[in-house]
Amino acid sequence: MKYQNYINGEWVGSADGKTFEQRNPANLEQVTGEWPKSTREDAGQAIESAHAAFAEWSGIGVHKRAEYLSRAVTVMKGQTEQIAAILTEENGKTLDESRTEVGSAVREMEFQIAQGLAMCGETAPSATPGVFAYSVRRPVGVASIISPWNFPFNVPGRKCTPALISGNTIVFKPASLTPKAGKAFVDVFVEADLPPGVLNFVCGGGGTVGEEMINNPLVEAISFTGSTGTGKGIQQSVAQALTRTQLELGGKNPVLIMEDADLDKAADAVAKAAYACAGQWCTSTSRAIVVREVAEAFEARLLERVRALRVGDGSSEGVDMGPVCGTEQLESITGYIKIGQEEGATLAQGGRRLTDDGMDRGCFIEPTVFTDVRPHMRIAQEEIFGPVLSVLVAEDFDEALEIANRVEFGLSSSIFTRDISRAFQFLDKTEVGLAHVNMMTAYREPQLSFGGVKSSGHGIPEAGKTGIEFFTEHKVAFINYL
Numbered sequence: 001m002k003y004q005n006y007i008n009g010e011w012v013g014s015a016d017g018k019t020f021e022q023r024n025p026a027n028l029e030q031v032t033g034e035w036p037k038s039t040r041e042d043a044g045q046a047i048e049s050a051h052a053a054f055a056e057w058s059g060i061g062v063h064k065r066a067e068y069l070s071r072a073v074t075v076m077k078g079q080t081e082q083i084a085a086i087l088t089e090e091n092g093k094t095l096d097e098s099r100t101e102v103g104s105a106v107r108e109m110e111f112q113i114a115q116g117l118a119m120c121g122e123t124a125p126s127a128t129p130g131v132f133a134y135s136v137r138r139p140v141g142v143a144s145i146i147s148p149w150n151f152p153f154n155v156p157g158r159k160c161t162p163a164l165i166s167g168n169t170i171v172f173k174p175a176s177l178t179p180k181a182g183k184a185f186v187d188v189f190v191e192a193d194l195p196p197g198v199l200n201f202v203c204g205g206g207g208t209v210g211e212e213m214i215n216n217p218l219v220e221a222i223s224f225t226g227s228t229g230t231g232k233g234i235q236q237s238v239a240q241a242l243t244r245t246q247l248e249l250g251g252k253n254p255v256l257i258m259e260d261a262d263l264d265k266a267a268d269a270v271a272k273a274a275y276a277c278a279g280q281w282c283t284s285t286s287r288a289i290v291v292r293e294v295a296e297a298f299e300a301r302l303l304e305r306v307r308a309l310r311v312g313d314g315s316s317e318g319v320d321m322g323p324v325c326g327t328e329q330l331e332s333i334t335g336y337i338k339i340g341q342e343e344g345a346t347l348a349q350g351g352r353r354l355t356d357d358g359m360d361r362g363c364f365i366e367p368t369v370f371t372d373v374r375p376h377m378r379i380a381q382e383e384i385f386g387p388v389l390s391v392l393v394a395e396d397f398d399e400a401l402e403i404a405n406r407v408e409f410g411l412s413s414s415i416f417t418r419d420i421s422r423a424f425q426f427l428d429k430t431e432v433g434l435a436h437v438n439m440m441t442a443y444r445e446p447q448l449s450f451g452g453v454k455s456s457g458h459g460i461p462e463a464g465k466t467g468i469e470f471f472t473e474h475k476v477a478f479i480n481y482l
């Protein structure tokens with residue numbers, strides 16, 4: 001099946017007609033679609049279309065915009081099963097994980113629509129008699145939305161909705177591994193009759209389409225989710241133009257397990273957040289830091305759960321973990337497994353590519369656990385972005401916290417303890433944007449902001465009340481009425 005870009009309300013191919021194929025990571029023999037390998041010119045056209053649509057869309061008022069977006073949410077809810085099947089076919093996650101992703105997108109959108117309706121500036125008493133002072137929020141203009149492949153439906157929902165409800169127009173680029181999920185997102189807006197030019201969709205590479213979306217002078221805001229390396233490159237590119245950026249980047253998320261923890265709950269939470277979506281979750285748990293006193297007992301519980309995970313095609317019933325998303329991911333993750341062994345960590349579980357029962361046609365990896373990991377090792381420092389967990393042992397809380405913070409990332413973290421004082425000390429000192437007590441690192445809710453610190457994020461965070469903040473600017477006015 002051959003698919004197209006969506007520019008100015010029309011489905012169109014790329015200017016030079018070039019295409020690329022995307023394949024099902026559970027079965028690489030299955031082509032899921034042929035997509036435009038768009039050029040910078042295609043992206044430029046989409047940006048111009050968004051620019052042309054801005055005056056009308058920003059002028060129709062927030063209630064009318066909310067009507068369009070609410071209609072899109074209704075369509076989305078009614079198509080959950082079809083969209084979930086697309087996510088599984090293209091990304092590899094299990095059908096349950098895909099359904100959860102669509103449900104999360106719905107909730108993110110509902111909250112941001114409500115936020116848009118409540119969007120307001122402020123009034124303040126003026127220092128000068130007879131002067132009335134107030135501020136309003138205005139949309140910034142054309143926003144570039146650049147999405148990764150791991151949450152190819154929810155991430156655009158989280159970014160596009162606050163942008164659109166506050167009056168901006170958009171060019172959206174999906175990751176090349178997941179264009180069909182991106183198209184499924186755009187389709188619901190097409191069905192909701194969104195006016196032409198308000199939401200444009202361009203498939204293609206980061207070095208072409210992405211570069212244009214970063215550097216075109218008509219673009220006023222860039223909301224990007226992806227790897228830290230790409231995010232830093234984007235920030236450098238826009239330094240001269242001062243384009244506003246919102247960068248949601250990688251993580252190396254730790255869970256601390258204290259001597260008083262409920263070890264079963266801790267093992268459940270670590271096993272869930274380390275291997276859900278095959279570990280390709282920015283808030284996945286990638287490090288378990290356990291105090292020596294309970295290390296053996298925790299590891300036994302953890303390994304029991306990891307060994308019980310059933311790996312297979314995400315579209316089959318009863319599968320806990322699907323394939324990783326494509327051959328590059330497969331090579332990168334198996335490369336890290338080799339690095340871990342060379343560094344001297346103990347491969348306590350997994351570590352192999354799975355090839356039985358037809359799995360050789362896809363990108364399947366065993367859920368993997370390394371123990372005896374030391375904090376300086378690459379598998380303890382770098383984002384692996386796959387089903388590979390590093391278990392580290394600390395002498396006490398202070399050392400565990402120090403190890404947890406000694407990485408370049410700062411996205412999410414958690415502690416398992418029954419000691420309220422220690423929990424608050426952890427919350428105070430953990431260097432992340434999202435912290436938990438007795439919960440998995442991947443837990444979050446749409447009504448609160450979501451963003452990392454250190455090399456995990458930059459700019460105003462997504463979601464919650466800050467979702468709209470990023471896509472609006474404040475204009476202050478003074479009126480002399482005497």
Ligand code: NAD
Binds near residue numbers: 148211452
């Ligand atoms: P990536 O950086 O390779 O690509 C992300 C997107 O950027 C893709 O659409 C890609 O085509 C585009 N891109 C690449 N080069 C570009 C350039 N020069 N200019 C503009 N766009 C460019 O990341 P990925 O492999 O798709 O995603 C995985 C990463 O995303 C992981 O590091 C993960 O932690 C991170 N992530 C973070 C969050 C978060 O909220 N913090 C959420 C999901 C994923």
